Amino acid sequence: METKKLSMPTAFYCPKHLKFLFLVLLISLGYNSYSQNLRLLNGFAHNDYWHKRPLYDALDNGFTHIEADIYLRGNKLIVAHILPIFKKQRTLERLYFKPLMECIEGNNKEIKCPVYPLTLMIDIKSDADKTYQALEILLEKYRPILSGYNNGVYTQRQVTVVITGHKPSEMIKTQQNRLAFIDEDLMQLKQDTISKNLYQTASCKYSHLLKWDGRGDFSPVEKKRLCTYVMLAHRFGKKVRLWASPENEAVWKELLNCGVDLINTDKLVELKNFLTSGPKSYAKID
Numbered sequence: 001m002e003t004k005k006l007s008m009p010t011a012f013y014c015p016k017h018l019k020f021l022f023l024v025l026l027i028s029l030g031y032n033s034y035s036q037n038l039r040l041l042n043g044f045a046h047n048d049y050w051h052k053r054p055l056y057d058a059l060d061n062g063f064t065h066i067e068a069d070i071y072l073r074g075n076k077l078i079v080a081h082i083l084p085i086f087k088k089q090r091t092l093e094r095l096y097f098k099p100l101m102e103c104i105e106g107n108n109k110e111i112k113c114p115v116y117p118l119t120l121m122i123d124i125k126s127d128a129d130k131t132y133q134a135l136e137i138l139l140e141k142y143r144p145i146l147s148g149y150n151n152g153v154y155t156q157r158q159v160t161v162v163i164t165g166h167k168p169s170e171m172i173k174t175q176q177n178r179l180a181f182i183d184e185d186l187m188q189l190k191q192d193t194i195s196k197n198l199y200q201t202a203s204c205k206y207s208h209l210l211k212w213d214g215r216g217d218f219s220p221v222e223k224k225r226l227c228t229y230v231m232l233a234h235r236f237g238k239k240v241r242l243w244a245s246p247e248n249e250a251v252w253k254e255l256l257n258c259g260v261d262l263i264n265t266d267k268l269v270e271l272k273n274f275l276t277s278g279p280k281s282y283a284k285i286d
Contacts, residue, residue: 038062039115040275044241044262047081054079054095059114061268062276065241067121068096069165072131077138081125092135096120097142104145104158116158117147119200121183123165132168132180139179146179149197162200173198186240189232201262202238206245214250223258230259249274 044065045058058066070077070092077092100118102108124131139146139161147160163172164183172182186204209229210222233240239261245251252263252274265271 038272038276039064040272042256042261042263042275043268043271044121044264045268046243046264046266054090055099056111057268059111061272062114063268063272064114064117065119065121065262066096067123067164068092069123069125070131070135071126072134073126075134077131077134092122093138093141097138100159101142101145117156117160118158119160119162121162121164121201122180124163124167125165128166128168129171131166132163132171135180136178143179147181148177148179149175149181150177152176152197154197160200164203183241184238186229186233186242189229189236189238199236199238201241202233203241203243206242206264209242212251212254213246214248218254223254226255226258226260234259 038061040062041064043061043063044067045061045063046067047069053060054068055066068079069081070079072078079090079092079095099108099111100120103111103113104116106113122135124135142159145158147157148155161180162183163180167182169182172178172180181200182198184199184202186202187208189202209226212218212222230240240259241262241264242255242260243264245255245264247265247267247270252271255263263271263275
């Protein structure tokens with residue numbers, strides 16, 4: 001019986017094919033590099049935990065300022081905007097601190113590690129002092145990656161924790177050693193000599209300062225009012241954010257024109273696309 005030898009087909013690529021494959025490879029590498037190094041300095045991921053992948057979605061889209069709401073229930077810090085009783089497994093440590101520590105240590109392969117520093121804003125929804133006391137215990141566990149204030153010296157590390165919502169202001173003011181800072185009320189800025197070591201940001205609800213929703217012209221009176229508050233906050237080294245602001249490009253553009261540092265959004269991809277859609281020139285408010 002005659003035996004026929006079967007030969008495997010030999011792959012053949014003409015120069016045109018090779019050029020195409022090389023181009024695809026370059027685009028892929030460029031995209032991965034872009035995603036890895038993207039930093040949205042003006043983006044603020046509001047209520048990040050509402051997204052399918054809390055923390056991960058924000059970091060994948062380049063956000064360096066991220067917010068989580070917490071309640072103290074029993075001895076657990078539960079991440080939730082309302083009804084924390086139904087979200088007992090969604091703890092602040094599990095959703096935020098543990099993956100960040102693993103990322104920094106190089107043990108988290110699910111997430112592209114961002115370019116630090118990051119700001120994690122924690123909005124306390126339950127009793128301010130009791131919740132902060134529980135939070136302190138958690139922060140101490142992650143001390144190696146957290147910015148801190150120790151006996152008059154501020155140390156910048158990978159992650160800075162800022163407290164908003166129900167703020168334990170008096171308790172934090174008396175601490176000479178701590179791992180948390182405060183989000184000041186923009187409408188009540190004070191000339192405080194220790195504010196640089198206490199406050200990192202200043203914010204207020206958009207409607208407390210402005211009525212414009214992005215349609216028609218931005219009133220010169222409102223614009224002047226906003227710029228005045230921004231100037232005062234910057235004088236004391238605080239970044240400005242207006243929460244619950246209209247989610248549209250007209251408003252985003254004017255906020256940046258007035259020197260607002262952080263654009264508050266639940267629409268992560270839309271804001272990322274806006275901030276990275278090309279060169280922009282905005283007024284610098286000193």
